[in-house]
Amino acid sequence: MVTAHDNVPRLCPLFHLKSFTCIAQLSSETLFNCTSLAEASQFYSSLIQRCIEKKSFTDATVIHTHILKFGFLHLNIGNKLTDAYFKCSCIVDARKLFDELPNRFIVTWNSMISYYINHRRSKEAILLYTRMVPEGVLPDEFTFSSVFKAFSELGLVNQGQQAHGLSVVLGLEVSNVFVGSALVDMYAKFGKMKDARLVSNRVMDKDVVLFTALIVGYNQQGDGGGALEVFGNMINQGIKANEYTFASILITCGNLEDLSVGKLVHGLAIKSGFESAVASQTSLLTMYARCGLIIDSLNVFNKILHPNQVTWTSLIVGLVQNDKAELALSKFREMIRSSLSPNSFTLSSVIQACSSLAMLESGKQIHTIVMKFGLDTDGYAGAALIDMYGKCGSTEMARSVFGTLIQVNVVSMNSMIYGYAQNGFGYEALKLFKKMKDLELEPNGVTILSVLLACKNAGLVDEGCQIFDSIRNNYKSIELTRDHYACMVDLLGRCGRLEEAEMLIKQVSNQDVVLWRTLLSACKIHGEVEMAERAVNEALDITPGDEGTHILMSNLYASTGNWSQVIEMKSSMREMKLKKNPAMSWVDVNTEVHTFTAGDWSHPRSREILETLENLMEKVKKLGYVPDARFVLQDFDEENKKRSLYCHSEKLALAFALWMTSDKTTSIRIFKNLRVCGDCHSWIKFVSKVVGREIVARDAKRFHHFKEGCCSCGDYW
Structure with missing residues (x-):
């Protein structure tokens, strides 16, 4: 039996240990036959090892108390007990014991540092690393391979370089491939590829x-x-x-x-x-x-x-990026059914899929899932939700999500400003843009494009010009792209300042067909044929077979009654095998999408649609609606022109939606692949007053919110 005369702390009787689950299995001989310090140390080590194997924090604390009581805490046992606390994920107890030990193995230092880094507590790891040399402990290859990761994670370039210098002094950079690899990884994450390459060239193995x-x-x-x-x-x-x-x-x-x-x-x-x-x-x-x-x-x-979470997410992201939004949503549902939890990137992608399809109800369901997984305040998912609601015409929901974000960044700001812009809330977009300065958020190119779009859609010409000039003259860090210039050309052109728009295009060093096509579209609005012909010549010089340019000019000739030129343009398009995309509108009714094209009566409910349409026509005419034949792009007589206006795709879609739904508290949402025509815009305003319901229409350019005979665009579109 161990005695005090052997300079070994007196051990307790066996009955003191009976409460330990892991110790009760040991025989009494094991304890009382310890005749040396080494055997006693081995005995305690075996107990602690059992705690580690069982990951029993309770047993570890009981053994720790027992060791302290009998004065047996020395270097080997202390380090072993620290390791037990690590294995039980009790970092606070491990660190407390670590700080109390008079001497610590390098292995214990490395374990503490590694634990902090693996649990994304790099600052604490670095603070611990800085104590090593002053306390007489030299870092080894395992220390450096861990701490370099911490420096890169926090972007501490200077401190990382200093640690690199110490590894060179200790002869570990060249001789140890682990250190070399960690250095390469650190410099690569710093963006210092030259340094990373130099290190790799010096590493022998x-x-x-x-x-x-x-x-x-x-x-x-x-x-x-x-x-x-x-x-x-x-x-x-x-x-x-x-x-x-x-x-x-x-x-x-x-x-x-x-x-x-x-x-x-x-x-x-x-x-x-x-x-x-x-x-x-x-x-x-x-x-x-x-x-x-x-x-x-x-x-x-x-x-x-x-497949794991990352694999599912990679597939869904790929589908969304390749315009396979419906398939992406289908795969997302499969992922959920397979009991795998999505992350913020998965949810951001499926929300983007809902945005591209303008599927508001599906988007709301995804929003519920986002909240279920506690990601509703996440920056990525939050920005995606704001974008989705904005693109589905639900500005109130977008604003609600924006208000719940814990931390607002440039991405979420851009999403909200763009949502306002799409839906015609120009002043709200400008107010949020100005708020960015108060929050010390630097605008980027997307911010400027969104706020210019807001000015364009709301007719805020002076405000848009002021912002554009300010960016050109004062923000050299923001590169103005073709899209920025196209937005300004559209802004100036739509309000009739065509000469300024044309001059702006000529200031662009690398002129693009889109800029001239944008001016051409503005010329069509104002019936400016001469400038339009100049714009066509410029556009076709850049891209001779540009389909959009031919179609726009043909439509302009038609709107001004120049039918001989229309025939010539269409003949030219046939020779070049250019085709005009047919106008299409669709509406989501009871989670089923119904698509309509102009003059197409093949829908199973065509009879009901026609009856609803004729009933609406009768009512809106009493309120003052007059068909506008200028928007008929074919050479018909006046009566047939008016009849052709009746069967535009957006009118068919709206008539069907009204026939299918009766709840006046529910908004009707219709979508069109091209710009809504002036006659349909006027007609829908009257319909909204007749039926007493909000009608939301998204065309290729923006949203229109029709209510009580008015539109959110203020007829500026």
Whole structure:
């Protein structure tokens, strides 16, 4: 039995330990036969090891108390007990014990630092690292490989470089590939690819981890060519790629939309036995999606036995990016049914799908899921929800989501400003734009485009011109693009300042067909044929076969009654095999989408639609509606012109929706692929007064909210 004479702390009788679940299994001989300090230390170590295996925090605290009571806390046992607290995820107790120990193993330092970093507490990890040398402990390769990650995560370039210097002094940069790889990764995340490359060239034993870190770094900097070069060097040096190397280089191929190299890498992954690796498969389906090969992307996905959250999200994102919104929503429902929780990126993508389809009800359902997973205050999901509600014409809901965000950033601001702009709330958009200064948020190119769009849609010409000039003269950091100039040309052109609009186009160094086409559209509104012909010549000089230019000029000639020129334009279009997209309108009734084209009476409810339409026509004419034949683009007699106006696609869609629904508290939402015509705009205003319901119409340009005979656009569109 251990005694005080042996300089070993006196151990307690066995009955003191009976309460321990892990200790009760030990025989009494084990405790009382300890004849030396080493045996007693081994005994306690075995108890602590059992706590670690069971991850029993309760047992660990009881043993800790017992050790303190009998004065047995020394270096080996203290470090072992600290490790037990780590394994039980009790970081507070581990740190308290760590600070109390008079001496600490380097392993314990590394465990503390690693734990902090893995739990995204990098600041605490760095503070602990800075204590090592003053306390006489030199960091080793495991310390550096961890702490470099903390420096990169916090963007602490200078401190990272200082730690790099210490690793050089200790001879670890060149001799240890773990340190070298961590350094490469750190410099890559700092965007210092030159330094990352210099480190990699000095490391003697280069391995796949180091090369993969370089590839990831080049990807993060948008340098796909650099990533491919590193991959090629790795293969030439006979170093075999692993799952993460293939995943990274496939992402490179996707970013570059380089299908040929992507297929070669795919083949190499198969040959190397990594085709079934989840990371490789996820990157593979992403690569095919970014190259526009959705079928191939789906084929890869269908071969994955157990797709995880990242894989599902990658597929859904790819579908949305390739205009497969309905399929993306279908796959999202499959994901939910498979009991996998979506993250903010998944939800942002499906919300975007709802936006592109203008599916308000589906969007509301996704919003409910967002709230269920507690992501309604997340910046990404919040901005996507604001955008979706704005694009579905529900500004109030967009404003409501915006108001719940804990932290407002430029992205969410842009989404809200754009939502206001789309729906004609110009003053609200300007007010929010001015508020950005109070919040110290710097506007970017998207902000400026959104606020200019708001000015254009609300007819705020002076305000728009002031903002545009201010950006041109004072914000050199914001590059004005073709879209900004096109918005200004439209703003000036629609209010009749055509000469200024034309002069603005001529100030653009790289003129674009879209700018001249925008001016041409404004000329059509004001019947300015001479300037329109100049705009056509300029546009066709840039893009001879531009379909939109021919159609706009043909429509202008038709609106001014110049039918011989219309015939000539259409003949020219036939020779060039150009086709005009037919006007289409659609409406979502009881979660089913019904589509209509002008003059098409093939709908199963055509008889009811016609009856509803004739009834409406009779009522609106009594209120003062007069068909405007200027918007008939065919050479009919006056009576047939008026009859042709009756069957425009938006009129058919609205008549059907009114026949199908009777609840006056519910808004009717119709959508059109082209700009709503002036006659239909006037007609819908009268209809909204007749039926006493709000009618929301989204055309190719903006939303119109019709209520009580008025439109939110103020007839400025």
